[in-house]
Amino acid sequence: MxxxxxxxxxxxxxxxxxxxxxxxxxxxxxxxxxxxxxxxxxxxxxxxxxxxxxxxxxxxxxxxxxxxxxxxxxxxxxxxxxxxxxxxxxxxxxxxxxxxxxxxxxxxxxxxxxxxxxxxxxxxxxxxxxxxxxxxxxxxxxxxxxxxxxxxxxxxxxxxxxxxxxxxxxxxxxxxxxxxxxxxxxxxxxxxxxxxxxxxxxxxxxxxxxxxxxxxxxxxxxxxxxxxxxxxxxxxxxxxxxxxxxxxxxxxxxxxxxxxxxxxxxxxNPSADQQVDFLVRHFRLMAQQHGEYSCQLFRKFAGWYGAKLGIPEDLEDRLRRFESFAAFDTIVEEIRQRHGTRQTDVATALIKVPNGPVERW
Ligand SMILES: Cc1cc2nc3c(=O)[nH]c(=O)nc-3n(C[C@H](O)[C@H](O)[C@H](O)COP(=O)(O)O)c2cc1C
Missing domain, CATH: 3.20.20.70 (Aldolase class I)
Structure with missing residues (x-):
């Protein structure tokens, strides 16, 4: 530069x-x-x-x-x-x-x-x-x-x-x-x-x-x-x-x-714990608005948090499939113990933008 x-x-x-x-x-x-x-x-x-x-x-x-x-x-x-x-x-x-x-x-x-x-x-x-x-x-x-x-x-x-x-x-x-x-x-x-x-x-x-x-x-x-x-x-x-x-x-x-x-x-600069707290609060606020349905809504963020926190793929996968508040709490406990164990780079590509010729969007 x-x-x-x-x-x-x-x-x-x-x-x-x-x-x-x-x-x-x-x-x-x-x-x-x-x-x-x-x-x-x-x-x-x-x-x-x-x-x-x-x-x-x-x-x-x-x-x-x-x-x-x-x-x-x-x-x-x-x-x-x-x-x-x-x-x-x-x-x-x-x-x-x-x-x-x-x-x-x-x-x-x-x-x-x-x-x-x-x-x-x-x-x-x-x-x-x-x-x-x-x-x-x-x-x-x-x-x-x-x-x-x-x-x-x-x-x-x-x-x-x-x-x-x-x-x-x-x-x-x-x-x-x-x-x-x-x-x-x-x-x-x-x-x-x-x-x-x-x-x-x-x-x-x-x-x-x-x-x-x-x-x-x-x-x-x-x-x-x-x-x-x-x-x-x-x-x-x-x-x-x-x-x-x-x-x-x-x-x-x-x-x-x-x-x-x-x-x-x-x-x-957030610590890993602060980042997990962010994830948890994001989910809880979603749950305030959408109740149990937030378990489904949150799935789209699994890949993003998975990459961001460097959580192992099996945990990311569970974050994509959980169906209850109790399951969410269990996953979060594991994330707190196992985050940072996977090397990832959070790509902007995780935020999907339409692709192909713009005329067909
Ligand atoms: C997935 C996605 C959804 C978007 N939704 C809207 C929208 O609802 N209203 C809007 O004005 N712009 C929308 N945008 C455009 C963004 O607000 C912004 O103008 C664009 O992404 C460029 O800024 P950025 O590089 O900071 O993201 C959207 C962009 C993306 C990628």
Whole structure:
């Protein structure tokens, strides 16, 4: 690494470590990005316990399923007093549905609405939602404008750099969204055509930062360490950073960032016992919400914890198949005795991203 590159990773000391988004003051500038299927209520609560999370956002919820009161949608917006500050992310191709969903959220006491304009999945794009909206700037602006006018909550937008390299619409859209009252913009530095391939284009994020007058721009993509987060802010000038897969890879990342900013980096290193405690609390919080069904829901995290804690494969396998709280307790006792006996590297690949040609997602 060159001296310049090394310096850009040094902790960034802000005059004001908190950030005002609309009328909402967020305690830090480092946010948990939504990862559908992973950043559910239990995970948000357990990671918040570690400290340093400025804002979390729910998985994307389709406006109509929320309005029809479908159980899955209500589970996605389930929250808890410890789960603050929180924004709920909604999507729809229909402005009227999105407006109604935003009003519903305000009436139910939520504190922020985030409109998804970044999702690359065909099932979202074919309904006119997600990244597809970035191709219709008038429609997208009208959508943001109507949602802003319908509620007094801060309304933010999360998007990609554009549909593809030929249509890098994020800067122009961000400016227009600001003019119609958006409180903040999050930009993932890839196009929809890129999916999750290639690397994040920091110049594209920078162009978006430069396009707005005053609202915060949140940079996003490929941040895996506190150094990456500081480098993203230095290189792009963004006001905050949203971290998704990096937070799954290392849930302590927000605590590490806070410790680095406070010039106390040693604070961020968890012991193996603390990591097992994290696993246990994650499961218990899931159980509070889902009861015995959490035994099934937790299975998807078996590979991740197995690799993270270096637990032997037979134990990881049992973590994938247990059916009762008592079985969970027994497995945890063994994990406490046998973790670290397998050499593993926690690969980002454990967080599944869609693959194959993006047109078929
Ligand atoms: C499995 C998975 C689920 C995702 N779900 C959402 C979502 O519900 N809403 C959203 O705006 N972005 C979603 N994203 C995109 C992330 O929020 C983020 O923009 C992207 O992963 C890049 O940031 P990262 O490198 O920090 O993960 C998802 C990404 C992944 C891998």
């Amino acid at each position: 060159s001296v310049d590159a090394a310096e850009s990773c040094l902790p960034l000391i802000d005059d004001d470590p908190s950030l005002l988004v609309g009328r909402r003051r967020l305690p830090t500038r480092y946010f948990l990005a939504p990862l559908a299927g992973y950043t559910h209520l239990a995970f948000r609560r357990v990671i918040r316990d570690l400290g340093g999370v400025g804002l979390a956002t729910t998985d994307l919820v389709q406006a109509t399923t929320l309005l029809s009161g479908r159980r899955q949608a209500l589970e996605l917006v389930a929250t808890h007093p410890d789960d603050r500050p929180l924004s709920v992310q909604v999507f729809s191709g229909r402005i009227d549905h999105l407006v109604e969903a935003a009003v519903w959220l305000e009436d139910h006491g939520y504190e922020g609405v985030d409109i998804n304009m970044g999702c690359p999945m065909a099932k979202v794009n074919s309904r006119g939602g997600g990244a597809r909206l970035m191709c219709d700037s008038d429609g997208a602006c009208e959508m943001v404008s109507q949602v802003v006018r319908a509620v007094s909550l801060p309304v933010s937008v999360k998007m990609r750099l554009g549909w593809d390299r030929e249509q890098l619409t994020a800067p122009a859209l961000a400016r227009e969204f600001e003019q119609v009252g958006a409180a903040a913009i999050t930009v993932h530095g890839r196009t929809r055509a890129q999916g999750f391939s290639g690397s994040v284009d920091l110049e594209g994020i920078r162009a978006t930062v430069e396009a707005v007058e005053a609202i915060p721009v949140v940079g996003n993509g490929d941040v895996r360490s506190p150094g990456d987060a500081f480098a993203m802010r230095r290189t792009t000038g963004c006001d905050a950073v949203a971290i998704g897969r990096g937070a799954m890879l290392d849930p302590w990342i927000f605590a590490r960032i806070a410790a680095a900013v406070a010039a106390n980096p040693a604070d961020g």
